[in-house]
Amino acid sequence: MQPISYSKAQIILHWTIAALVFFQILMHEGIIQVWDGRMTGTLPNEPTIHPHAIAGVLILVLVLWRLVLRRQRGVPGLPEGEHPALKALATGTHWLFYILLLAMALSGMAAWLLGLEAVGTVHSIARFLLIPLIALHVVAAFAQHFWFRTDVLRRMLGLA
Structure with a gap:
């Protein structure tokens, strides 16, 4: 049986991961400067404690925790009557x-x-996939709320 709402833990994990990803995007240039120094030899080629690296480890742990909760508890179903293409896009x-x-x-x-x-380099380039995916996710959440008038956004805000 599917739950009708997200648990508090799922909601907190969603927004914590979102905040950490936003932080990562903002802190990207700082880690690039340190990385470039390591690669050009102006800094020792040794990993150091850096906020970007710490946030990355936190994201890994929290995403794994979120996947465990998803498997144990499940997630609310997509809105009834929604077009199958939109359901496939949301799931994907x-x-x-x-x-x-x-x-x-x-x-x-x-x-x-x-x-x-x-x-x-691959890690850095991947942000060019992540940023548009975030934009799509935000636009879709607002479309669900304001255009389709579903409770999708309200569920992730803990208001449903």
Whole structure:
């Protein structure tokens, strides 16, 4: 049986991960400067404690926790009567988020800890997938609320 709402833990994890991802996007240039210094030899090629790296590890742990909760508890169903294409887009978007967030956290850790430049480049480029995905997610949430008049946004705000 599907739950009719998200649990408090699921809601808190969603918004905490969102805040950490936003932080990562804002702090991207700072980590790039340190990374470039490591790769050019102006800084020792050793991983150091950096807020971007710490936030990446937190994202990894929280996304895994969210997946465990999803498996144990489930998630509310998509709105009844919604077009199958929109349901497929919503489902695909959510799974792409999980895959991308896990891949970015793992690739970032591998690049940072092992000094792997190619992996670091892939990690950095992945943000060009993540940022539009976030925009799509936000637009879809507002469309569900204001255009389709569903409770999708309210559920993730803990208001449904």
